[in-house]
Amino acid sequence: MTSDNQVFDKKVIEMGDLLRKQGFRLTPQRLAILRLLAGSDQHPNAEQIYGLVKKDFPTTSLATIYKTISVLKQIGQILEINTSEAGTRYDISTSFMNAHLICTRCHAITDFDLPSGEIDPIIKQASEDSGYQQLMCRLNFYGICPNCVGT
Amino acid sequence: MTSDNQVFDKKVIEMGDLLRKQGFRLTPQRLAILRLLAGSDQHPNAEQIYGLVKKDFPTTSLATIYKTISVLKQIGQILEINTSEAGTRYDISTSFMNAHLICTRCHAITDFDLPSGEIDPIIKQASEDSGYQQLMCRLNFYGICPNCVGT
DNA sequence: TATCAGTTGATAATAATTATCTACTAATAA
């Protein structure tokens, strides 16, 4: 579960190190966005993150959200999910064992933990066949979620 | 291979039927875009499709490209690939056995045929576990392509 | 304490996409 507190605690420690290592600073806003993503499994978009961060930092600008998102992506602490169905969304989990179920009706995105044993051989084979280096992968499922079935 | 002529021939026949079934028309522009995607494995974006279609239809508007893309998506004849790395791109193949290798340096996208035996159980399990209906999936690989390694 | 690099927030600018509208065209009905 991406809302697990342990995930967040681990991330916070990591984030401080990673930021400093690359000449960035650990700011309250950056912490707030990471906390927010860790505390929710809703996979919000930038606008939604903005709305939530403003509760704690009322003067925050949307530009700051985008810049923070960019920094957090750069240091590998968050993942961007790109879909035409649900727009651009963010996830605290960057593991590619974490797939996403995307509802094509309500645009909800939920996590789905992949059995690593089934993905590993596929990525290994793709890497060998293609000659691509540093290969990682992303699996998205699209369908109609239980709430939307029948509506 | 997505550039296979058989793929295109089959698509053309399908497209006429599908369009008419939904009250759309088979126009030269729609055919041109489908042919163009079938004849290339470059996975172009809208702007690139525009440039190519203009060779045959010099008066074509970019708006027409977007509208056509939208229609072709609706009838399930083309696939939209969404990435932050390489923008929004299009593919003639809509099968989810067709994964994509995306180079994070040069933004090339190449096809990778998945062994269906390895994906089927995963999608089946995801469907059962989640309760999602009409589930389909998309697998993207991200890495550095052979051409870009070492550059 | 002074300096400096990084950051924020406000705003402007850009890029990608969608909406609007008029003229055109193919299919159908009279």
Added chain:
DNA sequence: TTATTAGTAGATAATTATTATCAACTGATA
């Protein structure tokens, strides 16, 4: 055949999401 219609193309305007710019601020370091 002609008239009607529904769908479409192309031009353009509008919108949305995102990024760039810049002055003021802040925290770390010399």
